Amino acid sequence: MIQKANTGLASRGGVSAESAFLAFHDVTPDGFMMFDPVRGDAGDIVDLEWTFANKAAGKIIGRDPETLLGKRLLVEMPGNRDEGLFDAYVEVLETGKTWQNEFHYDHGSIKAWFRTTATKSGDGLALSFADISEARAGEERLKNLIDGVLAFVGVLSLDGTLLEANEPAIAAAGGERDQVIGRPFWDCFWWDVDEATKDKLKRAVVTAASGERIRYDAKIRVAGDQQLWIDFQIAPVFNAAGEVTELIPSGVDISERKAAEAHRELLIRELSHRVKNTLATIQSIAGQSVRAAENIDGFRSSFNARLRAIAASHDLLVEFDHDVVPLKALLQGQVLQYAADDTQLVMNGENIDLPGDVAHALGLVLHELATNASKYGALSSESGTVKVSWHVIVDGGKTRLFLSWCERGGPEVKVPTHKGFGSRLIERSLAPKGDSAVIDYDPRGLSCEILMDLE
Numbered sequence: 001m002i003q004k005a006n007t008g009l010a011s012r013g014g015v016s017a018e019s020a021f022l023a024f025h026d027v028t029p030d031g032f033m034m035f036d037p038v039r040g041d042a043g044d045i046v047d048l049e050w051t052f053a054n055k056a057a058g059k060i061i062g063r064d065p066e067t068l069l070g071k072r073l074l075v076e077m078p079g080n081r082d083e084g085l086f087d088a089y090v091e092v093l094e095t096g097k098t099w100q101n102e103f104h105y106d107h108g109s110i111k112a113w114f115r116t117t118a119t120k121s122g123d124g125l126a127l128s129f130a131d132i133s134e135a136r137a138g139e140e141r142l143k144n145l146i147d148g149v150l151a152f153v154g155v156l157s158l159d160g161t162l163l164e165a166n167e168p169a170i171a172a173a174g175g176e177r178d179q180v181i182g183r184p185f186w187d188c189f190w191w192d193v194d195e196a197t198k199d200k201l202k203r204a205v206v207t208a209a210s211g212e213r214i215r216y217d218a219k220i221r222v223a224g225d226q227q228l229w230i231d232f233q234i235a236p237v238f239n240a241a242g243e244v245t246e247l248i249p250s251g252v253d254i255s256e257r258k259a260a261e262a263h264r265e266l267l268i269r270e271l272s273h274r275v276k277n278t279l280a281t282i283q284s285i286a287g288q289s290v291r292a293a294e295n296i297d298g299f300r301s302s303f304n305a306r307l308r309a310i311a312a313s314h315d316l317l318v319e320f321d322h323d324v325v326p327l328k329a330l331l332q333g334q335v336l337q338y339a340a341d342d343t344q345l346v347m348n349g350e351n352i353d354l355p356g357d358v359a360h361a362l363g364l365v366l367h368e369l370a371t372n373a374s375k376y377g378a379l380s381s382e383s384g385t386v387k388v389s390w391h392v393i394v395d396g397g398k399t400r401l402f403l404s405w406c407e408r409g410g411p412e413v414k415v416p417t418h419k420g421f422g423s424r425l426i427e428r429s430l431a432p433k434g435d436s437a438v439i440d441y442d443p444r445g446l447s448c449e450i451l452m453d454l455e
Helices: 017-027 055-061 085-095 133-148 167-173 195-209 255-292 296-320 327-338 356-376 421-433
Strands: 031-039 045-053 099-107 110-121 124-131 152-156 162-165 214-222 226-238 244-253 324-326 345-348 353-355 385-395 398-408 436-442 445-453
Touching (some): 031 055, 055 124, 085 099, 085 110, 085 124, 195 244, 226 255, 327 353, 356 445, 421 445
Antiparallel strands (some): 031 124, 099 110, 110 124, 152 244, 226 244, 398 445, 436 445
């Protein structure tokens, strides 16, 4: 180690304070150096001269401390001027105010991060410093790791001030770090949703500061004036004494989960609606089938067939989509089961997707028409055909389906003397939405024109 011949340190109890000073700095891992100011002709400080350097200082800067005594700082380490460090040291000597800082030094053979404290000692300067390169590298790795995750992560003080935020969180806000760092968390961009959102966050911070982890789904604001659902939590950080020192807020985007939950709720409501409608339809069919049937076997046969028609429509809903059914698939499912072969059904029109409720009602109508055709019309003869054509029209601002059913090649058609159950069921299946069906008993074959609202 190096020391001046007279340090001016007092002695007590036979133990020299100077000896204690030298012994301490001989074993400390931190570098410690002392300087006297070198003044120019005008009395201003132009350099600093080493008066002391411990072993740790020599190891950190890569110099033998014995060789530094009497040397000048700016001659040996000119980077101190380039980095603005010399000016800081001069200010300490002139004002007596202690200076502390962390900085990166990259000059000559020295390339490292330092944490330095400079203070005035008598007329000279005392400098304590430590190489914190490993710690800074660890912090940088941790920052890169946190910035690399998809979650939003930050650090709060116990009063809710935002001390740090990772890159995904800053990017989500579409702003800069200095717009949020140092502000109350609830006043930051993300939480500018409504007062209830801010109040809930304030309560969560208070609870987390007491040592309890908080977690809930929260809606936050992101760039583009959009809103985002996140799985949000605040976790307290404890020191060795079990005291809460900081809070770690984090959030994970759960927009897809929320969308799935909303879709599931919609499906449940739709299912409930459809079940109620189906039960009402079955109740109506049962009542009318009883009144139209001549005996129990006739009731059972017609009622079961109509239930199968309803089931077929539901099967198509499940097969293709819970919301739509292709018209051609509906026609094939309801009609071909009564045909001798596929050639008896001729379809003409672009395939369109029918909403679920439209497919349900039209399925019942097609079933009645196909059943009638198999008993009395074109499908009762191998040479008969059913031609179904359709197109979409816009009528009065509404999108409607126009569908034409035309039978040919079957027995001669006679006008019925009374309206049968099938005709009444067709009317009642279409009536709730104001849809309509017009049946023509042409001797060459029955025809039916159907108009249905697709909205």
